Amino acid sequence: MTSFANPAALLGSEGTQLGHSEWVEVTQERINQFADATGDHQWIHVDPVKAADGPFGKTVAHGYLTLSLANLFLPQVLQVESFSMGVNYGCEKVRFPAPVPVGSRLRGVGEVVSAEEVKGGVQVVVRMTIEVEGGERPACVVDTISRFFP
Structure with missing residues (x-):
């Protein structure tokens, strides 16, 4: 994890490797809960018997389940010590290069892509690469956009 004293300390941090979560x-229970939350019950996600022949x-x-884990991993790799509010502002360049079979283990690896002043705070773009343990390609690569306000 990489820690910054306050939002202003993020300025000039482009290229900083933040470490890993x-x-x-990824259990079948987590996949099923995501399917219930989103209404996406496609058999490749929720039917182990049929999926065995798939x-x-x-x-x-789900790709979007993998993407949503960026929200879990981000605070494990980036910490801003002193701020009044932080918000998820969005995402850019989302890709899913590899599937995530049930039972896989994932972690996030972060890198600061950019940091700039915005009205009242600092916006930071962190490229989160979600790795599959033992995998050749990442499961997801996403540029997350966060805003921190002093």
Whole structure:
């Protein structure tokens, strides 16, 4: 984890490697909960019997489930010590290069892409690469946009 004393300390941090998060296992229960929350009950996600004969040999996590884990991983790699409010402002350049089979372990690796002043605060873009343990390609690469206000 990389820590910054306050939002202004983020300015000039482009290229900073933030480190990596803890590993998180993607269980069938987590996949099913995401399916229930989003209404996406496609068989490749929620039917282990049918998925065993499918293209991945088992169920796989939704791409958007994998993306949502960026929100879990980001505060594990980036900490701003003194601020009154932080908000998720958006995402850019989301990609899903590899599937996430049930039982996989994922972690996030962060890098500061940009940091700039915005009205009342600082906007930082962090490229979050979500790795699959033992995988050749990441499961997701996303540029997250956060705003921190002093």
